Amino acid sequence: xxxxxxxxxxxxxxxxxxxxxxxxxxxxxxxxxxxxxxxxxxxxxxxxxxxxxxxxxxxxxxxxxxxxxxxxxxxxxxxxxxxxxxxxxxxxxxxxxxxxxxxxxxxxxxxxxxxxxxxxxxxxxxxxxxxxxxxxxxxxxxxxxxxxxxxxxxxxxxxxxxxxxxxxxxxxxxxxxxxxxxxxxxxxxxxxxxxxxxxxxxxxxxxxxxxxxxxxxxxxxxxxxxxxxxxxxxxxxxxxxxxxxxxxxxxxxxxxxxxxxxxxxxxxxxxxxxxxxxxxxxxxxxxxxxxxxxxxxxxxxxxxxxxxxxxxxxxxxxxxxxxxxxxxxxxxxxxxxxxxxxxxxxxxxxxxxxxxxxxxxxxxxxxxxxx
Numbered sequence: 088x089x090x091x092x093x094x095x096x097x098x099x100x101x102x103x104x105x106x107x108x109x110x111x112x113x114x115x116x117x118x119x120x121x122x123x124x125x126x127x128x129x130x131x132x133x134x135x136x137x138x139x140x141x142x143x144x145x146x147x148x149x150x151x152x153x154x155x156x157x158x159x160x161x162x163x164x165x166x167x168x169x170x171x172x173x174x175x176x177x178x179x180x181x182x183x184x185x186x187x188x189x190x191x192x193x194x195x196x197x198x199x200x201x202x203x204x205x206x207x208x209x210x211x212x213x214x215x216x217x218x219x220x221x222x223x224x225x226x227x228x229x230x231x232x233x234x235x236x237x238x239x240x241x242x243x244x245x246x247x248x249x250x251x252x253x254x255x256x257x258x259x260x261x262x263x264x265x266x267x268x269x270x271x272x273x274x275x276x277x278x279x280x281x282x283x284x285x286x287x288x289x290x291x292x293x294x295x296x297x298x299x300x301x302x303x304x305x306x307x308x309x310x311x312x313x314x315x316x317x318x319x320x321x322x323x324x325x326x327x328x329x330x331x332x333x334x335x336x337x338x339x340x341x342x343x344x345x346x347x348x349x350x351x352x353x354x355x356x357x358x359x360x361x362x363x364x365x366x367x368x369x370x371x372x373x374x375x376x377x378x379x380x381x382x383x384x385x386x387x388x389x390x391x392x393x394x395x396x397x398x399x400x401x402x403x404x405x406x407x408x409x410x411x412x413x414x415x416x417x418x419x420x421x422x423x424x425x426x427x428x429x430x431x432x433x434x435x436x437x438x439x440x441x442x443x444x445x446x447x448x449x450x451x452x453x454x455x456x457x458x
Contacts, residue, residue, distance in 0.1 A: 245307035245361030248432030250275045250458045255438075256402050257287060259448040270450050274357060274434070275458050279303055283353050287448070293318060299353040301326070306348060308358050313351035315383045322383035324351065338384040345386050349379035356425065359391065360433030363409065369393070370409050390414045391425065399426060399437060402453035408436050419443045431455065 255270035268289035275282050281303055288294025294317075301311040313324045323336040326345070333349070334342045350358050355378060363370050372395040380389040391411040399406050408426035415422055426437040436452040 243365035244305050245358065246364040246432075247276060247281075247303065247307070247361050248274065248357070248364070248434050251431075251434060252456045252458045253434060253436075253452060254454040254456075255450040256453045257289075257448060257450050259446070261446045263445075272435070273458055276303060281308060281354075281357075283357060285353055287450075297353045299351050301354070307361050308350060308354045309347075310349070310351045310354050310381070313353065313381060313383065324381050324383050326381070333381050333386055335384055343381075343386040345379055345381060349381055349386065351381045355380050355389070356427075356435045356438070359411065359425070360427045360435070363427060364429075364433045375414070376411070389423075397426065399451075401436060401451050403436070403451075403455065406430070406436050406452065409433075428452075 251274050253272040253274070255272070257266075257268040257270050259266055259268070266289060268287055270285065270287040273282075273284045279302065281299075281301060283299045284296065285298075286294055286296040296316040298314045298316075299310050299312075302309045309326075309328065311326050313326075315322050321336075322338075325334045325336075326349070327334060328347060331344055331346070332342050333345050358378065359376060362376065368374075369376060370393055372393055374393040375390050376393070377388055377390040379386055390413065392414050394410045394412055396407055397410050399408055406428050407430065408428045411425045411427065413421075413423040413425075420443070422441040424437075424439045425435055427433040428436045438450045439447065441447040
């Protein structure tokens with residue numbers, strides 16, 4: 088009985104062990120499978136993923152055009168060429184002074200038919216009054232004495248300055264480039280004939296020479312030939328006073344009508360001073376002096392407005408001079424300002440010429456000597 092009980096107990100224990108081991112076996116097998124799955128997943132997770140091409144950046148929208156800052160507008164007048172008139176080529180780049188002393192266009196044929204004149208504000212044709220002209224009245228040109236058959240004594244005759252050699256320092260600008268140069272004005276006469284020569288030149292830039300020669304009459308200077316030397320070429324203007332014309336050597340048209348009192352671009356400065364030396368009333372501020380100015384290509388009327396006396400600080404020293412300004416016909420005309428010194432017989436002590444494009448030459452007296 089006792090053996091049977093022991094056998095049953097042993098069998099029960101074995102059965103329980105079998106159940107426990109079976110449960111453990113069943114529970115351990117899924118665990119092994121899960122471990123394998125984890126290892127496979129880990130191995131795959133370690134492998135580096137294939138590179139992915141970066142997406143191209145989205146195109147940036149074009150920026151809106153900025154509105155340029157407004158600059159001051161400079162109005163430039165461009166004159167249309169005349170189909171019937173030969174066009175002159177621009178001066179070469181090496182001609183440093185051509186832009187400053189360029190010739191003016193041909194004048195109106197009727198404009199050069201007048202007479203060299205000087206007029207106070209009292210009106211045309213009136214005899215000079217002993218008192219200064221009335222300032223409120225506009226200045227009006229009047230003919231110079233004896234220039235066109237006027238009776239003697241109608242106006243004081245010109246008084247020519249004594250021969251002299253004037254040296255100038257020149258400062259200017261051409262084609263937006265500044266330069267410094269020298270100049271000389273040689274004035275000579277013997278009482279019956281005169282000769283004047285002005286030369287402007289600078290080292291490595293060349294020179295330009297203007298010459299005037301002619302006779303001396305009771306009315307002042309009477310030019311016979313005006314010439315200009317530049318870059319190895321010579322251009323001339325020959326006066327035919329009997330025929331009332333001037334003939335050009337290199338211009339179209341080849342001649343122009345002039346009045347008996349016409350001056351060239353060089354003798355003009357001397358004649359203006361002679362008129363002022365003869366009659367101080369011509370130097371009253373507001374007075375206008377009109378003469379015909381002849382270049383090597385044209386003849387036109389130049390009117391100078393007397394602006395009054397000034398004290399200049401020149402290289403030659405402080406000098407009192409009478410300032411005259413040319414009245415241009417339009418904005419394309421060459422501007423000219425002239426200072427004449429009474430202490431030097433009204434010879435020019437400063438000359439400033441300005442072109443429409445801004446180029447200019449400023450000649451200032453640096454010395455004076457005998458010719």
